Each structure stands twice: as structure tokens, then as C-alpha cells.
Amino acid sequence: MSERIAYQTSKEKFLRKWFITTETIIDNLLAAAEKVASLNSFSVYTDGSNQDFNGHNIMDLGWVIPAFNNIGNNIEFRCTTEFFPSLTKAEIMAMITAIAIAPVNSRAETPPDSQGAINIFNIILDNSQGKNKKKEIFNNNNMVLTLAAQQIIQDFKLQISLIKVKAHSGIEYNKIADHLAQVSSISPFLDP
Template identity: 40%
Template sequence: MGFGWVIPEVKNYERLTFRGNIKNFPSSTRAELMAIFTALIVMPTRSKVMIYTDSTCAIQNMKIIIKQINTREIWTKNKNPVILQMINDIVKEKRLKIICYKVKAHSGDKYNEIADSLAKIPGFIEGISNNFFEDTTISLNYNNIKDRSFIPI
């Protein structure tokens, strides 16, 4: 299952895009959360990050991180605890302020449409080359996750 994200043009910086795929038990929520996680990795420390997504489930999952609820709840009350814990760790490490917004799917929102295209089509999207990281794998090293009750394998 594919995922993609867009960081719009900001001041003197060009638009930045990323696409990837998840495997092993793919779900649309897991793909959305992986898009959020990979986008947060490239955010500057102490920045305010506004996440626009068409996934209500992803926003509900992110509320756990935003409200800074006990990390035990990540592991006991969620279907995607590994990705959520990794998001929680990167948010704390980089001291990010996260605000989530719901965007209606397929409503013509420019950046949501680009992200959806990235999730579906590898290669060239609207003249944007995304082949730089072709055949690169991002693996979540769950052995380094802190504050966990257990990791199912």
C-alpha cells in the first residue's frame, strides 16, 4: 500500500514531496500514519507542524500524541502502536507542536490530490521526479522504542 506527502512551497524553499509503500498488514490508517511519521522526520526542531489529512482515523490516532497521553495507552488502546510510538518519540525528540486538520477527500484540494497521486503512482507526478530513493527501504527499528510494555512480533 502506498503513501505520499507534500510540503508546499514555503518562502524560498521549493515544494518537497515523498512517496513510499508499506508492507505486512497494510491498512489505509497505517499508510496515513507512516506518511505523517516520515514527514515529521524532516521537520526542523521546535517547529509548528500543520498536518492536513483526509483520514479521520489518522487524526484520532494523532490526538493521543498531541494530548501527550501516557505512552502505555499507545500500546494498550491502538491498532498501530509501533508507528504511533515512533511518531511520539520523534515529536518529543524534536519538540514539535502538531496541529491536525481534516481535508475532505477528492474535493480538489491541491496538495491532497498530489499526496493521493504520490501514493498511487511511482515515478513522475505533475513533472516531479520521485525516483531519487527508488528501491530504498525505511525500516522501523522497534528495539529502540522507549516506554513500551511489549512489542508483538
């Protein structure tokens, strides 16, 4: 029991450090983290979008961890953010919030549908494995997110595998992630 409390406290401190956001978002991420805490590996389908919402650009993001990962039900997450919006940034934020809940020393397989996000994450993964890609990290428009993702991967000793899926190709869990991202803009604006 005390191990579980220590894990929750550690995860909560970590999430509060990296995500300046509402209590609701932190609580949702903590609930998801608790559900995957015993997994050594899991799959997570992510998606992001950038929409004009009454003249205001909003980035929507969502992800789903399918129930076939030895959990009772799908774990779903969605939110919006609005700072310096872009589609690639929304995709990267979806991936970052998904890996931020991962247990230490676990493996996360994520099949994103954004080649731009995959390219940036490949640079992050190369740099995390000691391949010097600092120039590529500092020369992209998503440097802060790139550095945050790299730190999360290193702190949690994560192994990440990326498998490109075609957008809107009918893959069930990719459709769920896309739907979660799309409905985020009609919910209250929650900013991770």
C-alpha cells in the same frame, strides 16, 4: 558551515535509527530535511493508500510541502511499505515520514484526509503533552507507529496541528499528495 554539517549528521543518525530502509529513502528524506532546516513552521499534505498489487498488499504513501512555505519549489516524497498493510497505517506512515524531517522546535501543520489517522495522532499529541493516554496507545493496532511518532514529536520538540480535509475535495496539495501515494506502487518497492 559546521552547524549545518552537525545538523545533517544529527538528522541522518536520527533517520537511520527510525527508518530501516534503503539509502535512496534516507537520501530523499535528508534532502527534504535540509530544505526545511531553516523553517520555524511549515505545512505538509500527506496521504496513504493500501492497494492490491498482483496479489500482494502494498501501502503507498506520499507527501508534499508546498512552495508557499518560503522554499523555492514544492518538496515531494513518496515510497511504499508492505508490512501488515492497512489504510490507516499507510496514512500514519506518511505523517511520520513528514514530521521526521522537521527541524527541532518547529511547528508542522498537516491536513490529512483520514479521520482514523487523525484520531490516532490526537492520542499521540495528548500523550506527548503529558496527558496520560498510554492505555489508548497500547490498545491500538498501530502501537509501534504510535510510539515512534510520539518519540519523534518529543525528541524534536515539535508542535503538530491537524486540520481534517475531505478526501478528493479538489484541494490542490491534497491532490498532489494523493497522486504521490498512488504512483508509489508503480515505482520500485522502497520500504521506510
